[in-house]
Amino acid sequence: MKYTELHRNIKIRIITDFFTDLTQKSIIPFMAIYLSVQIGAGWAGMLLTVNIVASMIVGLGAGYWSDRIGRKKLMVIAQSMQVFALFWLAAANSPWMDSVLLTCVMFLLSSVSSGITMPIANAMIVDVSNEHERQYVYGLQYWTTNVAVTIGALMGGLLFESFRFILFSLVGLESLVTLFILLFYIHETMDKTYLDKTDAPIKKNMLRTYGDVFSDRRFMVFFTATVLAVALEFQLDKYIAVRLKSEFSAQLFSWDITGLQMFSLIMAINTVLVALVAIPFSKWMGRFQSGSIMTIGMCMYTAGFSMLAFSNWAWLLITSAVLLTIGELMYAPVRQVLLAGMIPDSDRAAYMAVDGMSYNTAALLGSLGLSIGAFLPSYAMAILYVLMGLGALVCFRRSLRPSASQSDLRLRADAS
Known part of the structure; x- marks a missing residue:
């Protein structure tokens, strides 16, 4: 490609x-x-x-x-x-x-x-x-x-x-x-054949449309997985950054490094890795099954964040930054592919709008994580991150299997 x-x-x-x-x-x-x-x-x-x-x-x-x-x-x-x-x-x-x-x-x-x-x-x-x-x-x-x-x-x-x-x-x-x-x-891309049928989707009001979206169990499991996975990402510049600033100090190659400098290094590793390997990596992953990529990627992503939550060893933090970046490079594109494959043609943008809400929900959880971290020790936050990552993985894996509600929605779309 x-x-x-x-x-x-x-x-x-x-x-x-x-x-x-x-x-x-x-x-x-x-x-x-x-x-x-x-x-x-x-x-x-x-x-x-x-x-x-x-x-x-x-x-x-x-x-x-x-x-x-x-x-x-x-x-x-x-x-x-x-x-x-x-x-x-x-x-x-x-x-x-x-x-x-x-x-x-x-x-x-x-x-x-x-x-x-x-x-x-x-x-x-x-x-x-x-x-x-x-x-x-x-x-x-x-x-x-x-x-x-x-x-x-x-x-x-x-x-x-x-x-x-x-x-x-x-x-x-x-x-x-x-x-x-x-x-x-740019040319119009929507398939207008749906609008030419007797029971066209335009006759379905907004409440009914989003009622169907939120009653789609497979999609809502996927939504939950996205919230949990992205909420981990929002921890990076909140709880993890604050923890490193207050707890971390070390030497790397004989240089003294503060917590903020360590956080900047983690961000730089993430940025450079994405810029260098994202495109060839996505091509290489195309030969493997989505389920395998998602499982391995989420495990690496979760391991990276859980170590960032408690470790103050510079080399382990650097390793964690590499792990979570590679894990994100694996799971994030696959997540988008899964989303595209599970939504009905007649309500694509509606599903995408609800999917966008998952990021706002995750952002709120990210802010909540900072507040929770003020009361819990770092090892407890690491355990919480592991539970969030595993929860996301289980939900992603479940969403790989079409549910009865999804089939019903597709049948209703085809019949309309």
């Missing part, structure tokens, strides 16, 4: 998603600091929570309507909102204006735009890919996302505090180019 052999929409989406991720990661991680300084930590936390909730709600609505009126229209609307929001974010932080209120409002609008785009973009990839291609596509997408996150964090770190106008102008220009690409180069 080669990049040039992929469907045109997939090739374009991978490129535009890269720049969209870069835009988000150059802004979002630093907005918490900005808002805390400008309006206080309490109000900042409330605003960030509102942004997450608003993104979840509009994502559900976008998923529903995307399965009824098509992908492209909503993506163009969402991207137009993003361009508008970034323009006024730049204006609100320019040499001619300094408005905290306008910054907050436009940041919320930018989050809403992203909430609309995510489930639709994911559904679009499933629309035009087959099972053979998806392992490679999701491996490539995983690589571009991680590289974008790294570059975005670097841009934000260099520009956000002192050069926000330049930063918002750059990402606004990127967003405008993405809108142009969506308008003139």
Whole structure:
């Protein structure tokens, strides 16, 4: 499988998603600091929570309507909102204006735009890919996302505090180019044959649609697995970072290393490994069964995080960083392939919208882990991580087997 052999929409989406991720990661991680300084930590936390909730709600609505009126229209609307929001974010932080209120409002609008785009973009990839291609596509997408996150964090770190106008102008220009690409180069991918039938899905209201999604036992087991697995990832920059800062100090090659420096080294190992091996690794994994890859990957991923939870030996921490990265490289693309294979064609974007909620739920668990870690010893947190990882693995393995409810949903979709 080669990049040039992929469907045109997939090739374009991978490129535009890269720049969209870069835009988000150059802004979002630093907005918490900005808002805390400008309006206080309490109000900042409330605003960030509102942004997450608003993104979840509009994502559900976008998923529903995307399965009824098509992908492209909503993506163009969402991207137009993003361009508008970034323009006024730049204006609100320019040499001619300094408005905290306008910054907050436009940041919320930018989050809403992203909430609309995510489930639709994911559904679009499933629309035009087959099972053979998806392992490679999701491996490539995983690589571009991680590289974008790294570059975005670097841009934000260099520009956000002192050069926000330049930063918002750059990402606004990127967003405008993405809108142009969506308008003139992306084609509609939804299979409209469902809408031409007597009992077309558009006649099913939103509550019934998401009722069917949440009653799909196989998908909800998969959802639970995703929450548990991703919640481990969110522990890295929360409990693990805090623990290393307070507990760790050691020598490595005769150099004294602090806990924060060790955390930075772990992040660097993760970034470099992903950048170097993600694409060839995804090709190599294509020859093995999904169940085997998922089992081995989740075991390595869990072992890596559990050791990071309690160890203060530098070389074991470095080994853990390698283990969890390789484990994530194995399980994450397979997770996407499994998701694409289990959702019914008629409600793809709706399922993708609910899947997106799993990341927000995992983020909340990540924050909760920091609070729990204040009361539990490090070895107890390691045991908790093992239980979470094993729980995720068991649920992923169970979701490999189609359930009766899944079959019923597919039959209802075929009959409609």
